[in-house]
Amino acid sequence: MQQENLVEYGARRVIITITAIFCALLEIVDTTIVNVALNDMRGNMGATLSEIGWVITAYAIGNVIVVPMTSWLSQQFGRRNYFAVSIVIFTISSFLCGNASALWELVLFRFIQGLGGGALLVTSQTIITESYPPEKRGMAQAIYGLGVIIGPTLGPPLGGYIVDNFAWPYIFYINIPIGVIATLLTLQFVRSPKYAEKKSANEIDWWGIGFLAMAVGSLQYVLERGQEDDWFNDTTILVLGITAVLGFFFFVWRELVYKNPIVELRVLKNSNLRVGTLLSFLLGFGLYGSTFIIPLYTQGLLGWTATQSGMLMIPAALMTAFMMPLIGKLLEKGIPNQYLVAGGMVVFFVYSFWGYKIITPDTGADDFFWMLMARGIGMGMLFIPITALSLSTLKGQQIGQGAAFTGMMRQLGGSFGVALITTFVSRRNExxxxxxxxxxxxxxxxxxxxxxxxxxxxxxxxxxxxxxxxxxxxxxxxxIIKQATVLSYMDVFLYLGILFLICVPFVLMVKSNKQQGKLDASAMH
Known part of the structure; x- marks a missing residue:
């Protein structure tokens, strides 16, 4: 299969890269931009706190269901068409979200928006990876990583600004012009690889789709709602927990025996991808967990506004942006991925331990600055090497399948992180x-x-x-309650840091592929 014809040059590559990053950004900003608007939505819709939480949960469930299927859907419909249709679905459902007048209407449109959005994240990564020649792949991942790391940080300040100065529907309307431009650019510039024959309707792995949706949908619900509903003491959570386990069991069995599986699990035979998938889970855990806990602490305990706590995260995001190209260059010079990942984990431990040390009932904004800078450096050192390590020895079609696995694990890692942190904080509080x-x-x-x-x-x-x-x-x-809450947050920082530190020796044990440069180059031809 000739793959090299997808490599682009000059202005065309720049346009494709910008389009793909904007789409990834759209998706990720929308994951966190809603957080700061929940109060206003709740007031408008007359919803309870746990009901309005569904606005976030529905989006996450839609996301997690579609991400593993993106590689297969790209093959069915052609990557360019699938990508363009996903942007259209995302844009139209953004408009419908802004127009929703009832809570469950909004939740439904958020779910559809999540289905469109999940595709944007993974497909944009595959498009960028394949548009660059193999020796520039590290830089390609760096460029993509900018969007993924800055996205969660941009959401809250942007959301805070829009809610404070306009009204909450505008956090959805802001997607519309970007979506329209991205669709036009995609249709004009993005090319689809030549895939094997499309499957006829009766060859489609409908059971696989069903088991996958059942498993990840139930798991995401359990993670998002568990703490609020008292985990397995609640019948719904218990039933869905069992459904998730059975769903995963049957899904794995089905994919391994069916000749045209919806998710190609055999690609996990690649040891680099296996390690990369686990590391992506950990990265999601740390990235979303720490993005989640700091606004909670600053708004809940220090009484900051949404905009103030959003702005706090911006210098760190810029630091990550600054780190990304540097790390890309280091990878091009041949520094092994696992050294950079181990270094990033140590820096992330430093950030967490720093957080553990400085948190008090009245910590000032200045105290956070250098600690969050450390987080920015750590995230920059983790993201690209993990992605590059995962995809480094995959070829052709496998790149998309590998990107789907790492994307799904990053999302699930984030959901596990937020669920465990919420539970941990309330237990430690007590x-x-x-x-x-x-x-x-x-x-x-x-x-x-x-x-x-x-x-x-x-x-x-x-x-x-x-x-x-x-x-x-x-x-x-x-x-007393305030002091107990501070102590709980201190525990979160300490344990998050220790978790990353424990992983360092395991990362260093990953075998470096001496031929990676050569392998990488040949893998794409």
Whole structure:
């Protein structure tokens, strides 16, 4: 199969690259831009907090279902057509989301938007990879990585700005002009590889599609809603947990025995891809987990606005952007991927440990600056080498299949990260609260003085002595809860860092492929 004819040069390559990155950005920004608008949506739609959470959950479920199928769908319809149709679906559903008047209508359109969006992420990666000659692949991954890493960070400040100055539907309307331009550029410039015969309808792996949707859809629901619904004590969560396990079992069995599988699992025989898939999961865990926890802490405990906590993340994102081309160059010079990944993990540990050290009930914005810079450097060192390692020894059609695996694992890693962190924080909160309360001695002169001075302050504002005393105790309870929450966030940072540090020796044990440069070049021809 002649693959080299997909390599582009000059202005054409630039246009294809920009189009693909914009599409990846659209998809990722939309994952996080909604977070800051949830309160406004809730007010408008008269929804509860757990109901409005579905706006995020539905999108994630749509995303995770379609990502593993993208390689197969590209072959069925031709990559260019599939990519263009995905952009159109994404753009139209963005318009419908902005126009939705009822909650479940919005949730449905978000699910459809997720189906369109999942394709954008993986297909844009494949298009960029194949548009560059093999020796420039590291740089191609660096360019793609810019979009993927900056996206989650751009979402909250952009969302905050739009919500503060306009209205929440505009966070969806902003996609429309970009979507229209991207569709036109795709149809004009992107080319499809020549694939083998398309499958007829009766050869299509419908069972595989069904099992996959059942497995990842149920798993995503369990992860997103678990903590809120008390995990497996809730019947729905329990049933869906079992459904996910059975779905995955039957899906794997079906894909291995069927002659035209929807997801080519055999591509995982490639050891680099196997390692890369696990590392992508870990990257998603760290990337989305840390993007999730910092706004929670700054908005919930420090009382910042959405825009303020969004802006906090921007310098770190720029740092990552600055790192990406440098890392791309280092890879082109032949520095082994696993050294860079191990270095990135150590830097990520430094960032987490730093976070563990500086978090207090009143940490200032300046204290975060260098810590988040470390995160920016760490993410830059992790993203490209992991992607390059995963796809380095794949050829032709396998590139798309490999990109689909790493993309799905990154998304699932993010969902696991957010679910585990949410659960962990609420469990640790309870523990720390009990611990702090047990150390409070009501006969201790310091405690008595604190309560009395607070009571007399309330009394001076015109309260009767009994109510003033009650308010003083409430204030004490509030400061205990605040302190317990800070301690829980400290634990999250510490354990996240340790998790990354533990992985370093395993990454260094990955065998370096001495012939990688040669293999890489021949793999694409």
């Amino acid at each position: 523990l720390h609260r009990m611990d702090l309360v047990s150390k409070l001695d009501t006969n201790n002169p310091d405690v008595i003085n604190r309560v009395n001075s607070a009571a007399s302050m309330w009394a001076s504002k015109g309260m009767d002595s009994r109510t003033a005393l009650g308010s003083a105790y409430k204030g004490l309870e509030y400061s």
